[in-house]
Amino acid sequence: MNVYKHITLGGLLIILFCAFTACARYGCVRGSCEYGQGIFKWPEGSKYIGEWKDSFRHGKGMYVWSDNTKYVGEWVFGEEHGQGTRIWPDGSQYAGEWQQGKEEGLGMRTWPDGRKFIGEWKAGVIHGRGMRVWPNGRKYIGTWKNGKRDGEGTFIPPDGELPVLE
Numbered sequence: 082m083n084v085y086k087h088i089t090l091g092g093l094l095i096i097l098f099c100a101f102t103a104c105a106r107y108g109c110v111r112g113s114c115e116y117g118q119g120i121f122k123w124p125e126g127s128k129y130i131g132e133w134k135d136s137f138r139h140g141k142g143m144y145v146w147s148d149n150t151k152y153v154g155e156w157v158f159g160e161e162h163g164q165g166t167r168i169w170p171d172g173s174q175y176a177g178e179w180q181q182g183k184e185e186g187l188g189m190r191t192w193p194d195g196r197k198f199i200g201e202w203k204a205g206v207i208h209g210r211g212m213r214v215w216p217n218g219r220k221y222i223g224t225w226k227n228g229k230r231d232g233e234g235t236f237i238p239p240d241g242e243l244p245v246l247e
Contacts, residue, residue: 123147131156154179177202200225 110120132141138156154165160182177188183205200211223234
């Protein structure tokens, strides 16, 4: 009988260990991760806090990657879709429209050195009308195609004065 007491006590210790350590840290840790609100954690350190539908991130929520990149916004069946903001560990961020996990539509991207782009995006790349702003205040307003200036545009110097053309 003493053997059973030790086994039972040992089993209880294993259960308690699992309840408060790695055994309980992954998967759906709070709420419902099928329908409604829930928190899901992945073994590599990523987590999602927000709305779920059919076991997909769906609705409003925040995803934090293991490198501390964050996305806060709308989700459709597991992908960033709608309005949202992604912030990278270096301080860069994009706020705007998303489609199927990529920047798409109107948005603004900022970089830690002060550069900005405000305008249209397609499949995660600058594409369409927009304005690039450099840290010194210089601006370019024009058209972009696949991330590069394309067609007509205007450079505006930092002081805002338009150059006189002769």
